[in-house]
Amino acid sequence: MTTSHGPRFSRITGTGSCLPPRKLSNADMVAMLAARGIETSDEWIVERTGIRNRYFVADGCNSSDLAATACRHALEAAGLKADAVDLIVVATSTPDMVFPSTASILQNKLGVHGCAAFDVQAVCSGFVYALTVADAMIKAGSARCALVVGAEVFSRILNFDDRTTCVLFGDGAGAVVLQESAVPGILATDLHADGRHVGILCVPGSVAGGQVTGSPLLTMDGPAVFKLAVGVLEDAARAVLKKAERTEADLDWLVPHQANIRIMQSTARKLRLPLDKLISTVDDHGNTSAASVPLALDVAVRQGRIQRGDTVLLEGVGGGFTWGAVLLDF
Numbered sequence: 292m293t294t295s296h297g298p299r300f301s302r303i304t305g306t307g308s309c310l311p312p313r314k315l316s317n318a319d320m321v322a323m324l325a326a327r328g329i330e331t332s333d334e335w336i337v338e339r340t341g342i343r344n345r346y347f348v349a350d351g352c353n354s355s356d357l358a359a360t361a362c363r364h365a366l367e368a369a370g371l372k373a374d375a376v377d378l379i380v381v382a383t384s385t386p387d388m389v390f391p392s393t394a395s396i397l398q399n400k401l402g403v404h405g406c407a408a409f410d411v412q413a414v415c416s417g418f419v420y421a422l423t424v425a426d427a428m429i430k431a432g433s434a435r436c437a438l439v440v441g442a443e444v445f446s447r448i449l450n451f452d453d454r455t456t457c458v459l460f461g462d463g464a465g466a467v468v469l470q471e472s473a474v475p476g477i478l479a480t481d482l483h484a485d486g487r488h489v490g491i492l493c494v495p496g497s498v499a500g501g502q503v504t505g506s507p508l509l510t511m512d513g514p515a516v517f518k519l520a521v522g523v524l525e526d527a528a529r530a531v532l533k534k535a536e537r538t539e540a541d542l543d544w545l546v547p548h549q550a551n552i553r554i555m556q557s558t559a560r561k562l563r564l565p566l567d568k569l570i571s572t573v574d575d576h577g578n579t580s581a582a583s584v585p586l587a588l589d590v591a592v593r594q595g596r597i598q599r600g601d602t603v604l605l606e607g608v609g610g611g612f613t614w615g616a617v618l619l620d621f
């Protein structure tokens with residue numbers, strides 16, 4: 292806890308995650324697309340992306356439902372009850388409703404009332420953005436115990452007639468408890484956006500006059516996103532290392548956005564990190580957008596790979612175009 296003399300830091304004290312029960316293999320996707328007259332293959336998906344499975348929610352299950360389960364697991368890991376929480380930040384691009392925020396809906400599902408709760412929208416960089424905001428609020432003294440969540444139901448916005456995107460994404464949620472601490476914790480953060488690239492990854496629809504105007508489905512120029520991603524992820528990694536006065540050699544783990552194993556491995560190689568220090572869940576989860584980083588983090592923590600005191604680099608990249616990194620001592 293912070294003393295009146297010491298500096299205030301934030302530190303992750305618990306992680307949790309949630310995947311919906313319906314698991315679809317690449318073979319399931321091949322069959323689903325074949326029924327629409329569209330050809331794809333397990334070989335293509337694995338070779339180009341590393342993805343083998345993804346999870347889809349059932350009708351009636353929303354981002355806040357996945358988030359609530361992930362938060363309960365994170366609170367349990369931190370040894371806390373929900374009433375200890377005084378801030379909820381949810382990163383999502385697939386909110387339950389246009390408004391109110393998924394964070395408000397989640398707060399009610401957790402049975403706590405009154406604390407600050409809001410959503411952050413930075414697509415696949417959302418969790419890194421949300422963690423940066425929560426860290427800043429804790430350091431500023433505006434909060435002491437935050438739930439920071441990434442939660443998505445991307446299956447709801449996929450165009451199953453577009454094989455270049457629908458095989459890539461899945462649903463899920465991940466959460467961390469971020470608490471005030473006398474020792475770090477979060478060492479450095481670095482966020483960016485470049486709105487010139489709005490069109491390369493977007494859901495261009497909007498609501499007007501009681502109707503959806505434009506397409507409510509995801510569209511992506513995959514190669515354009517790929518090219519931008521490999522460059523900016525290295526830049527963001529180097530930026531947080533410099534801010535924290537650390538080097539690549541200090542990194543124990545890299546937990547990047549889980550979109551494509553080729554992008555993830557390329558980042559690890561540029562940082563001279565052995566590939567066994569790269570946390571990868573993209574094979575089993577697919578791309579869960581804002582949920583991918585906290586999901587991968589929780590899996591690695593529960594496997595006993597990431598341990599207390601390890602230095603971990605989290606990285607996000609996606610629509611906006613947005614990107615960023617968080618360097619932390621776990």
Ligand code: UT7
Nearest residue numbers: 331332335339415454455458513514516517550551608609
């Ligand atoms: O989460 C936000 C961040 N998102 C990302 O990081 C995604 C970044 N982009 C990527 O991961 C890759 O660009 C993709 C996986 C989306 C695509 O891989 P690619 O190696 O860039 O392939 P491509 O788009 O250049 O397509 C190569 C070929 C094309 O055929 P032709 O034109 O060469 O005959 C596509 O039509 O692969 C074809 N193709 C497919 N074939 C079988 C595209 N999708 C499929 C498919 N099954 N599902």
